[in-house]
Amino acid sequence: MTARSVAVVGGGAVGLTAAYDLARRDADVTLYERDALGAGSTARAAGIAYDAYAEDVDVALAERAIERFRAFSGERDFRFAHAPYLWFVTEGGAAAGAIREQVERMHHHDRDVELVESDAIRRRFPVLRADDVVAAGLARTAGTVDPEGYVDLLAAKAREAGATLRTDAPAAVALDPPRVNGTAYDAVVVAAGAWTGEVLADAGVSVPLEPYRVQAAVTGGPAIPILYDATRDYYARPHPQGVIAGDGVTTPADPDDYDRDADDDFRDRLTDRLRDRVVNARVPVRRSWAGVCARTPDNDPLLGELADGLYVGAGWNGHGLMRAPAAGERLAEDVLGERDGVGAFDPTRF
Known part of the structure; x- marks a missing residue:
């Protein structure tokens, strides 16, 4: 029926x-x-x-x-802002091989992605340090909302x-x-x-379903692509006030009773990582928070x-x-x- x-x-x-x-x-x-x-x-x-x-x-x-x-x-005040998505590792071996395999499989599905070397990252995104990047993929059809x-x-x-x-x-x-x-x-x-x-x-x-707590912050900083450092397990993306960033640290949480404020050590850890990756970064935390997700x-x-x-x-x-x-x-x-x-x-x- x-x-x-x-x-x-x-x-x-x-x-x-x-x-x-x-x-x-x-x-x-x-x-x-x-x-x-x-x-x-x-x-x-x-x-x-x-x-x-x-x-x-x-x-x-x-x-x-x-x-x-x-x-x-374009409807009402909603915008999809195009931004390339760069994901990478800073260590060799299986992690680097995984990115190369991912990109090859994505090509089979006609994804607009490519493997990029560290020197190409520096040319395309001079705001990023890339000397330590061992393997990286770049997707062109990504964006932010x-x-x-x-x-x-x-x-x-x-x-x-x-x-x-x-x-x-x-x-x-x-x-x-x-x-x-x-x-x-x-x-x-x-x-x-x-x-x-x-x-x-x-x-x-x-x-x-397991609910878990995650954290994020808005920091200062220059315009960057969307990026994910798979070695150090953090992400960042452009934002009108600078950058939104978070990391992969998760803890089980009660969705009705969890701390909605980000931890001090999270903010310190995140700003350290952004300073390491973004050239001449000034990344004061403007605001931060914790949320709750669920996984199977x-x-x-x-x-x-x-x-x-x-x-x-x-x-x-x-x-x-x-x-x-x-x-x-x-x-x-x-x-x-x-x-x-x-x-x-x-x-x-x-």
């Missing part, structure tokens, strides 16, 4: 996109967000988007996401398409039939980020039908905003029977 009345639980980037894509396909959509729209993980995202993936399933989602980011850019701008745009588009968006509205999900807060729907979509496991557990459904045991998301009439989109391992335009669309298509779910991301695989 093609679902027509659909509840979406979660008002972040993925949930809002699903609500919009469902509503524009004439579904009767009600979205429940327990706080303000985008107040969870989306509000604390770094806003990086790229399609430099080696696996076909990841490529398909990322390519569609960037295509939609571009299409949305403002999370708040995306939330505002998709909320407006969802409402214009006829969706009802309820904020300050905690959702209690139940099954047989699918319902939220006692109201029955043809389908329920849970896209509540790091809170997804909690929402589903209350409905008697268990999923292997295989680091791939849960995307699709979990039980009869119950759909889930979660476990993005920090890439939820990056994939939201495609993930929300796929959820809508799955719910309405227009396309099967993404096999590799089948939420019942565990």
Whole structure:
């Protein structure tokens, strides 16, 4: 049966996109967000988007996401700002070989990427020190987005398409039939980020999602490309005030009770790394924060039908905003029977 009345639980980037894509396909959509729209993980995202993936399933989602980011850019105050994405290692052996293999596999998927040597990095990006770079890849179709701008745009588009968006509205999900807060729907979509496991557990459904805490900061600094140092495990990207950067240090967290302020040692560690990488860097920390994400045991998301009439989109391992335009669309298509779910991301695989 093609679902027509659909509840979406979660008002972040993925949930809002699903609500919009469902509503524009004439579904009767009600979205429940327990706080303000985008107040969870989306509000604390770094806003990086790229399609430099080696696996076909990841490529398909990322390519569609960037295509939609571009299409949305210019609507209201939302912008997709093009920026090259440089990822590299500063040690040889397996790590360097992995980058070369990644780029070769990306070429098989027609990604606009290339291997670059350290001297080429210095020429293209004189703001970066690159003498220690052993292997690097460069993706040309990447860019950055403002999370708040995306939330505002998709909320407006969802409402214009006829969706009802309820904020300050905690959702209690139940099954047989699918319902939220006692109201029955043809389908329920849970896209509540790091809170997804909690929402589903209350409905008697268990999923292997681990919430974890991450940190980021806005610092001063010159215009840089998007970069990821895979050896020292940190990322940075251009921002109107300078640079947004974060690292790969994660700790398990209770999404309802975690420290939302960044740690002093994180700020010190990050500024040291930026000073090492950016020429003549002045990188005072302007603001910093901590957020919460969720991951699965295989680091791939849960995307699709979990039980009869119950759909889930979660476990993005920090890439939820990056994939939201495609993930929300796929959820809508799955719910309405227009396309099967993404096999590799089948939420019942565990």
